[in-house]
Amino acid sequence: MLKTRPIAIALILAAIGLSPLAEAQTPPASAWPEPNADAMPAGALKEVVLYGRKLFNETYAVIGPDVPNRAMRYSGNNLSCKNCHLGGGTEKFALPLIGVFGMFPADMARENEVRTLEDRIQGCMERSMNGRQIPVSGKEMKAMVAYIQFLSIGVPTGRAPEGRSTPPLPVMARAADPKRGAQVYLDYCEECHMKDGRGMRNGVAGDAKGYTYPPLWGPDSFNDGAGMHRVIASASFIRANMPFGTHYDKPQVPVEDAWDVAAYINSQDRPKMANLDRDYPIRARKPVDAPFAPHPDNFPLSQHKYGPFQPILDARRAGATAPAATAAPAAAAAPAAGR
């Protein structure tokens, strides 16, 4: 008797269209998850997830170029994954990893091939971290994947959560202007990232302690093959997330300034990646703002670097390979980042 009562109530609720379990456990579709690995039940999996989180938030201290064990020096700079994937990959429109576990394997334009989550992590290792691949079957890769899976619990598989990547940004009718961007940099960015763009370390060079304010260019920054080196991707990240503490729904940097400062940062010296011409073997799948040749059209490379992007987007849409004679300004927003 005691056992049948709750079941009877559940059946009645189900009959009138309410499911008490579903009501209690499923957050509204718009809720952004707030995963906390510290709250996981103790055990071996938690240990691995916490190691993944450490690798993600303090990359420089475990696999950075200055760690004592040379064999562990996979990363070529002292950034951490979280310097770009803010909040350790948990913040909406700040390149989150929430839900990303269920988005792979995916058909990637850069290689024109279906790639795994591990492959995607290697992409950021070789470009954003200016380093080399980590062993796929090693402890570090397992931990990073476990952490990203943990961040993705409860998010439907195969459906990009709203808040992935960075928000789309309206394109400008003119090219982004690095000269104007230099002034924007002084106004909004220099106090943290410093005049020379080298950022501010937690300690001193060589101590593997990373940065309070990460470098935006120079030898210890991401290389020229990184996603952040593309003006559309960079401007949209900056507009939604910088100065640090900015929330995407209350941006502080005006749209034009975000474009110009992104152009300024991406005009500075940084490490170079070899063989970039081999990226995007199907040129029609190449993001319009990839700042390196070849492109499937006759727009000058400077226009792929700085815009204006609308004519290129229009030409791509029309399947044209040459600059369109009549470029009608149609869509007002550029996708934040092409995959």
Ligand code: HEC
């Ligand atoms: C300099 C900035 C930067 C750093 C540092 C960085 N990434 Fe990324 N990462 C990006 C950008 C930009 C993208 C592309 C996002 C997009 O396509 O919208 C990306 C994409 C990803 C994705 C795919 C996300 C998706 O939505 O499909 C994964 C996974 C990832 N990074 C993992 C890592 C890991 C792990 C590290 C540290 C080892 C790292 N990243 C370091 C900038 C960075």
Ligand code: HEC
């Ligand atoms: C109040 C200090 C502060 C200001 C001002 C600031 N940033 Fe940042 N920025 C940060 C911090 C801190 C991070 C790393 C976030 C983390 O690790 O959690 C960061 C990360 C970044 C990154 C990604 C990491 C990298 O090394 O490339 C870019 C790009 C960036 N900032 C650009 C800008 C631009 C452009 C401006 C000016 C519009 C700006 N920031 C203003 C503190 C600041």
